[in-house]
Amino acid sequence: MSFFDKVLKWFEKRVHLNELLSFITTFGIFYYPFPLDKSVKESLKEVTNRPVPYYSRWPYFLGILIFIQFLFQIFTGILLLLYYIPSMEKGYQSTIFIIRDVPIGYYILGIHRWGGILIIIFVMLRLLRFIYHKIYHPPRELFWIFAFLIFLLLSFQYITGTLLPMSDGNYWKVERILEIIKVIPFVDRIFSFLYGNFMIDKYMHLRFYISHVFFTPLFLFCIFYLHFLSVRKLGFFTSPKKMEPIYPGYFYDIFIIFLLLTGILFSLSVLFPAKYIQVFDPFKTPPKIALPFFILPFHFLKVKLPDTLAGVIMLILVLFLFFLPWIDRSKPIPLYKRPLVFLVSIMILLFLIITGIFGFYLK
Amino acid sequence: MIGMIFIYLIFEARGCMVCHSEVRKEYSEGVHYKERIECISCHGGNENTLDIKKAHADGFKGIPGRRKVIKVCTYCHSSPEKMKPYGLSFDQEILYYTSEHGEAFKKGNDEVAVCTDCHGVHRILPHNDPLSLTNKMSLPLMCGKCHSDFNMMKKYGISSDVVLEYNLSIHAEEVRKGNPHSPTCVGCHSTHGAVPPGIGDIEKVCGKCHIRTREYFLRSYHSKVWKELDYLECEGCHSNHYVEKTSHDLWKQKCIECHERESKSYKIAEEIYTLFITCENEILRAEKLTEELRKIPVDVEDFIGRIEEAKTYLIEAEPVSHSISVEEVKSFIAKSKSIAEEVQREAIRKKKLFESKRILLPIFWFLIFFTIALIIYYRR
Numbered sequence: 001m002s003f004f005d006k007v008l009k010w011f012e013k014r015v016h017l018n019e020l021l022s023f024i025t026t027f028g029i030f031y032y033p034f035p036l037d038k039s040v041k042e043s044l045k046e047v048t049n050r051p052v053p054y055y056s057r058w059p060y061f062l063g064i065l066i067f068i069q070f071l072f073q074i075f076t077g078i079l080l081l082l083y084y085i086p087s088m089e090k091g092y093q094s095t096i097f098i099i100r101d102v103p104i105g106y107y108i109l110g111i112h113r114w115g116g117i118l119i120i121i122f123v124m125l126r127l128l129r130f131i132y133h134k135i136y137h138p139p140r141e142l143f144w145i146f147a148f149l150i151f152l153l154l155s156f157q158y159i160t161g162t163l164l165p166m167s168d169g170n171y172w173k174v175e176r177i178l179e180i181i182k183v184i185p186f187v188d189r190i191f192s193f194l195y196g197n198f199m200i201d202k203y204m205h206l207r208f209y210i211s212h213v214f215f216t217p218l219f220l221f222c223i224f225y226l227h228f229l230s231v232r233k234l235g236f237f238t239s240p241k242k243m244e245p246i247y248p249g250y251f252y253d254i255f256i257i258f259l260l261l262t263g264i265l266f267s268l269s270v271l272f273p274a275k276y277i278q279v280f281d282p283f284k285t286p287p288k289i290a291l292p293f294f295i296l297p298f299h300f301l302k303v304k305l306p307d308t309l310a311g312v313i314m315l316i317l318v319l320f321l322f323f324l325p326w327i328d329r330s331k332p333i334p335l336y337k338r339p340l341v342f343l344v345s346i347m348i349l350l351f352l353i354i355t356g357i358f359g360f361y362l363k
Numbered sequence: 364m365i366g367m368i369f370i371y372l373i374f375e376a377r378g379c380m381v382c383h384s385e386v387r388k389e390y391s392e393g394v395h396y397k398e399r400i401e402c403i404s405c406h407g408g409n410e411n412t413l414d415i416k417k418a419h420a421d422g423f424k425g426i427p428g429r430r431k432v433i434k435v436c437t438y439c440h441s442s443p444e445k446m447k448p449y450g451l452s453f454d455q456e457i458l459y460y461t462s463e464h465g466e467a468f469k470k471g472n473d474e475v476a477v478c479t480d481c482h483g484v485h486r487i488l489p490h491n492d493p494l495s496l497t498n499k500m501s502l503p504l505m506c507g508k509c510h511s512d513f514n515m516m517k518k519y520g521i522s523s524d525v526v527l528e529y530n531l532s533i534h535a536e537e538v539r540k541g542n543p544h545s546p547t548c549v550g551c552h553s554t555h556g557a558v559p560p561g562i563g564d565i566e567k568v569c570g571k572c573h574i575r576t577r578e579y580f581l582r583s584y585h586s587k588v589w590k591e592l593d594y595l596e597c598e599g600c601h602s603n604h605y606v607e608k609t610s611h612d613l614w615k616q617k618c619i620e621c622h623e624r625e626s627k628s629y630k631i632a633e634e635i636y637t638l639f640i641t642c643e644n645e646i647l648r649a650e651k652l653t654e655e656l657r658k659i660p661v662d663v664e665d666f667i668g669r670i671e672e673a674k675t676y677l678i679e680a681e682p683v684s685h686s687i688s689v690e691e692v693k694s695f696i697a698k699s700k701s702i703a704e705e706v707q708r709e710a711i712r713k714k715k716l717f718e719s720k721r722i723l724l725p726i727f728w729f730l731i732f733f734t735i736a737l738i739i740y741y742r743r
Contacts, residue, residue, distance in 0.1 A: 096660050099660055100660050252738050252742060255738065256735050259731045259734055260731065260735075263727060263728055266724070266727055267724055267728070270721055270723070275659075277658050
């Protein structure tokens with residue numbers, strides 16, 4: 001018996017290691033239930049030798065990619081948290097301090113910022129894939145609900161995070177987004193209940209900060225956990241064509257994805273760094289405000305339509321997407337074989353893209 | 364009667380104000396009312412009665428005419444005993460008679476400005492009150508009442524554009540910005556003893572504020588020769604009322620008026636002009652680089668401080684240039700220029716250092732691909 005085995009045994013007698021491993025491995029490493037009645041070594045051996053389908057291949061890896069990216073965000077976020085000062089006055093200076101003076105702060109902030117943009121793109125792609133393959137077919141409705149909630153919460157993370165540097169461009173971006181939230185019925189009530197009002201002051205800044213670093217990540221983490229649990233319970237959607245044992249095949253594939261993601265984030269943060277040119281000025285609107293791409297369709301609607309109508313359209317769109325599993329009751333086959341759903345989804349997609357493009361060129 | 368008593372009680376109006384109610388509001392806002400100077404001090408009469416005849420007896424003067432008004436005012440304002448407690452000067456009458464206004468007044472001209480023309484009649488406010496006619500902000504307007512009147516000024520052969528010209532000048536711009544040191548009309552012409560400064564005195568008047576400039580100007584060859592030639596000193600290049608913000612182009616525009624293009628003197632002017640322009644360009648380039656770095660962001664506090672230092676030397680060189688000595692100007696410009704060039708060099712070095720971060724990218728990608736290759740190799 002080796003030394004490592006002795007240590008393992010010592011711990012096994014005192015801690016329920018199987019449950020701990022079961023919790024950790026919930027997050028996308030082993031999709032199968034973890035046997036709790038055997039010893040750690042045996043159960044690990046059993047689980048790792050089970051074959052899984054090629055889930056580390058496009059487009060199946062989107063889910064695990066989002067979770068890895070989320071871990072990236074948490075890791076870089078904690079590092080940023082150490083130096084950021086949560087106040088209207090000091091926010092900008094501390095951001096500049098992080099970029100300028102903190103060792104590798106420049107890369108950490110760049111990776112955190114680009115990670116926020118990438119994760120939303122990944123979530124959107126995943127939602128599109130869900131619609132294409134109709135993965136939300138019963139009993140997997142919750143997959144869609146979780147995915148959509150993750151999208152909403154991540155968008156909110158993006159908005160709250162945008163305010164934190166307190167630079168001129170970012171301040172006005174959030175100001176515009178708040179104007180959009182203000183016209184959506186019910187949502188505006190919830191927002192003003194949680195955040196006071198629609199004016200960016202020091203209290204709003206503090207609340208945004210707390211949401212960004214604590215509450216929303218906590219919710220997200222819970223939803224991720226629930227999502228993985230339901231995946232474990234219900235199993236995979238598609239019938240596996242090619243199988244491979246979890247270790248080493250699947251495990252190393254995830255590692256390769258992780259490495260590539262690091263490279264992409266690092267390159268983006270060096271080649272396209274964020275520019276926080278000057279501190280915010282609430283009395284001077286800059287001529288051009290670059291809104292995030294997923295806000296642009298709503299911005300276009302808000303500007304071009306009367307406030308109430310625009311708000312109602314936005315609300316209906318969000319509710320429609322949220323309750324999609326109960327609205328779309330077609331068979332779970334690829335999208336092009338379901339003409340009606342295909343037409344509707346293409347129309348909604350085109351509508352979002354076209355209004356988004358118009359919203360980008362709006363003065 | 365009850366109404367009259369009512370007014371009497373409410374407004375503390377003495378007898379005069381009961382009937383002369385049209386004056387009451389105007390007068391009650393003025394400084395004289397606040398200091399309890401009664402109507403009878405200027406107009407005579409009896410204020411303690413409401414009987415019209417009795418009130419207008421007792422040495423009643425009525426409205427003092429333009430010729431008498433100076434006497435009425437100076438009764439108090441030339442008395443040291445009365446003025447000392449307020450800290451006011453009591454030499455206005457003497458000064459007034461030394462002014463162009465006073466000289467003409469003595470000769471019997473009724474049109475010239477007397478006390479009430481500038482200070483108002485009943486509603487007289489201290490000059491530091493923003494509503495006062497003699498406040499710094501409204502002073503050009505007040506002088507302009509007469510000095511912008513073409514028909515009136517034509518009689519005396521004076522230009523009626525002075526206030527207009529002044530309003531376009533850098534001095535007026537600074538006053539509007541709130542600079543307390545910038546002069547209005549009275550800054551150069553004085554208040555009660557208002558005279559236009561004569562030739563030979565202009566540099567003294569301007570030198571009150573532009574001390575260093577005057578110092579260097581007096582050193583120059585110009586100052587000696589221009590006095591002999593009766594040539595206007597500062598005014599010659601900078602004009603009198605319409606004093607523009609000077610640019611270095613003045614060396615090219617003004618010197619050519621007297622000096623030939625090929626002459627030695629014009630060469631000096633050209634040399635000084637080149638010195639200033641090159642120095643300014645160097646500073647601008649340094650500022651541009653610094654701004655670029657600041658946007659990245661890179662620490663540039665040090666550069667900003669040093670650019671300020673360079674600018675200070677450049678500003679110091681401007682009064683020195685009035686001595687028309689290339690050597691003296693050069694000594695200041697050289698300092699400024701060397702700082703600006705140093706900042707540029709360091710800024711470029713810092714920028715290159717920052718951009719060198721991109722070299723890391725290929726190395727990073729190489730490491731990633733190497734690791735992936737290793738994994739794939741060992742999995743087989």
